[in-house]
Amino acid sequence: MEADVKARYEARAKIIKAMSHPTRLFIVDELSRGERCVCDLTKMVGDDVSTISKHLSILKGAGIVADEKRGNQVFYSLRAPCVTNFFSCVESVLRKNATEHARLVG
């Protein structure tokens, strides 16, 4: 594969990779309902706040979320709401997988 084509797929993969973690997917789903501060997300997920902060910085680095500081809180919001569209496709794959599995098991 030529270097420029490869670079293109690497750039694309970086964005998808940012979504490829259960916690980050949960965060994206939650942000689709409106902005949330780090403290809210931390309470919901239940991991250490430093862990949540790092997940958020990965999403931000990919350009998927935006952050805004207000007072001593940081609010995150979806910068690319279209990522929400991934869910319906993913759900359809999961349903198809479940059906196939049921068929094989009998």
Added chain:
Amino acid sequence: MEADVKARYEARAKIIKAMSHPTRLFIVDELSRGERCVCDLTKMVGDDVSTISKHLSILKGAGIVADEKRGNQVFYSLRAPCVTNFFSCVESVLRKNATEHARLVG
């Protein structure tokens, strides 16, 4: 997060994770144009055939592609063509990132 909710996001993440590699993304893109044998994909990507085979088994394990053996070749095809929809969103994020970057650099 409750165990069942967590399991749900893990299942979703597994599918997105399967797409989160440049080579696998290329393969999905290529398969959107029709089925391809492992040998075709290997030539296009230029990695070792065992590497391509492993990427394909990850995509298959996620339920994204299907395989069919014909003669001594194995043909892969998209089992979940909706994953192709990811690309337009990813491209829009990349464009937005590029614009933002240009703005910051001046």
Added chain:
DNA sequence: ATAAAATTTGGCAAACTTGCCAAACAGCCA
């Protein structure tokens, strides 16, 4: 049977990811 072509599997080292803790940093208020 034997060989050749296509694909998968096992194994391994290098690189990357994850999630916790502790420490640093920033903003607010007494």
Added chain:
DNA sequence: TGGCTGTTTGGCAAGTTTGCCAAATTTTAT
């Protein structure tokens, strides 16, 4: 100022992913 709350960063150990090679497997052809 000092302390408090909210967030980010550095560091690290454990786990995961990647991509190559060599070996095994499967199918076709001689």
